[in-house]
Amino acid sequence: MDQVWLVHDGLVEWLSHGLLAAPWWAVLLFTLVATHFTILGVTIYLHRSQAHRALDLHPVISHFFRFWLWVSTGMLTKDFVAVHRKHHAKCETVEDPHSPQTRGLKALLLTGVELYRAEASNPETLAKYGLGTPDDWVERNVYSRFTVLGVALMLVLDLALFGAIGALVWAVQMAWIPWWATGVINGIGHYWGYRNFEAPDASTNVSPWGILIGGEELHNNHHTYPTSAKFSVKPYEFDIGWLYISVFRKLGLAKVRKTPPRLALGSVKVVADGKTLEAVIANRYEVMARYAIELKAAVAGELARLQAQGARNSARWRNMRLAKAWLHRDDDRIPSGVKPGLAQALGESPKLAQLVAMREELRALWTRTNVSAEQLVADLQAWCRKAEASGIAALQEFSLKLRAATA
Secondary structure: OHHHHHHHHHHHHHHHHOOOOOOHHHHHHHHHHHHHHHHHHHHHHHHHHHHOOOEEEOHHHHHHHHHHHHHHOOOOHHHHHHHHHHHHHOOOOOOOOOOHHHHOHHHHHHHHHHHHHHHHOOHHHHHHHOOOOOOOHHHHHHHOOOHHHHHHHHHHHHHHHHOOHHHHHHHHHHHHHHHHHHHHHOOHHHOOOEOOOOOOOOOOEOOOEEOOOOOOOEHHHHHHOOOOOOOOOOOOOEEHHHHHHHHHHHOOOEEEOOOOOOOEEOOOOOOOOHHHHHHHHHOHHHHHHHHHHHHHHHHHHHHHHHHHOOOOOOHHHHHHHHHHHHOOOOHHHOOOOOHHHHHHHHHHOHHHHHHHHHHHHHHHHHHOOOOOHHHHHHHHHHHHHHHHOOOOHHHHHHHHHHHOEEO
8 A cells, every 4th residue: 555655646746846856947947948949940940941041051950950840849841941932932912821911910920820831731832832841751751740749749758857837838839939930020020120121021120139039030131131041230130040050160060051242342443333233233232221321311411400490390390200210211111191291301302302313213223124234334323423413422422332332
């Protein structure tokens, strides 16, 4: 009878504390470390390496992440890659698997997992966008065939280590990616935040410090340079995923294929040439981002002038405030209700009107596809001459920077 009670007490003890009998802080630490590994698997392996081919990982690293994602999420490489590539190909359209611009932010936050699963079960999506993903024996006979087995093994492990509280640890692990990746990145990352670049979609940077989600917080940067292994572009931005990639590279475990281009400035050329054009087009997003800074500074100057004239809170002041908030954005990203006020602001400021007009002329250097390279060089030269003869200091200085651009 005593032996029965000993077994009973031991079972109760195991159910209460698990094999480790770990204190609460150790359980919390394990949960955070485990979910961090999952985030790294998604951003480094699934996203940057597999979906965009931005880097090559050593087979040991790749298979570790494949296994870890199998037990911690049940996700398959081909499913993720196919859905994500379609997201980029059809971004912000009705065919985008998860755009809050077409489906609503609430739908992404509450039903993002269902949207992902529905698209991942579409044979056409897998066939068209899932090419080049692992198709070895383990993928075909273990990971793909027994997707539930992986997460079940994780549940058994959590329960064995921590007892009953292990079920809560497992629940957090299972909800981690659906919440952060599907809800926050695919939802909020296309709805709210700041933008470094006017990428051709609604992508935003949720935070300049990419730590919680492995650097995926820098979503606007990623959509601007999707094939880059590094997501941070500004000095104040931090991409922890890139930190790990840098360590892997130093250890010979990763080979980076591409990083964001940087606009280099050399000596100012007398006349812009073909190399100048190449540099401008290759770095067009950064060029336009720098132009936006000049445009914002010009609007700030107009506001200061109106304030000095005592015109604060007048209609002109309100229109210029709208210009401060929206004039640097691309026309298709400006709400229709704002455009009349912007038009009035431009009508009252010839300087701003010329800055906006010349921005569109500059953009034509890479948006016109039916023009020869020789003609585009001539157009760039004409743009620089016009800018330098404008009498507007911002345009004159910007033209000098363009003439100093190197590929």
